[in-house]
Amino acid sequence: MKMERQMSGLTAEQLSELGETLERRRQELATEIQARLAEASSERVASDAVASTAGGDEASLEGARDIDIAVAKRDTVELQQVEASQRRIAEGRYGSCIECGEQIGIERLKAFPTAPRCALCQAEFESRGVRGIKGTW
Numbered sequence: 001m002k003m004e005r006q007m008s009g010l011t012a013e014q015l016s017e018l019g020e021t022l023e024r025r026r027q028e029l030a031t032e033i034q035a036r037l038a039e040a041s042s043e044r045v046a047s048d049a050v051a052s053t054a055g056g057d058e059a060s061l062e063g064a065r066d067i068d069i070a071v072a073k074r075d076t077v078e079l080q081q082v083e084a085s086q087r088r089i090a091e092g093r094y095g096s097c098i099e100c101g102e103q104i105g106i107e108r109l110k111a112f113p114t115a116p117r118c119a120l121c122q123a124e125f126e127s128r129g130v131r132g133i134k135g136t137w
Contacts, residue, residue: 009103010095019089021113022082029079036072040065081114088116097121 010018088094095104099121108115117125 010106010109014106014109015089015094018094018109018113019086022085022089025113026079026082026086029075029082033072033075033079036068036075040068040072078114081116084116085114099125 085094088096095109096102097104097118098116100118102118104115104118108119115122
């Protein structure tokens with residue numbers, strides 16, 4: 001069976017598998033974010049209740065809420081990366097480095113399906129100390 005390559009150098013099968021991986025991760029993250037934010041909200045209500053009764057565990061409830069919010073923020077950044085990768089698939093640009101345009105190796109994409117850069121450009125990007133949504137794997 002002939003394996004046709006897409007513009008990115010990926011076969012249709014590889015692109016499909018990576019697309020499915022991204023969609024599963026998108027769904028997991030969306031669920032996790034909702035759960036974390038709901039938990040943070042309920043911890044806020046509990047914290048307010050503890051504060052109004054002059055109880056003692058308000059600080060630990062606030063700490064747990066802060067952790068939930070921080071994890072939700074981290075997951076939101078990852079969700080944005082997943083969605084950006086899905087857009088690149090839809091536009092036919094997935095698998096091509098956003099810096100140099102060269103193909104991102106299949107092994108790298110399997111390990112980091114949201115990778116927007118080839119390994120060389122990613123290393124150069126990190127050495128410049130730049131961070132942000134484009135800067136992550």
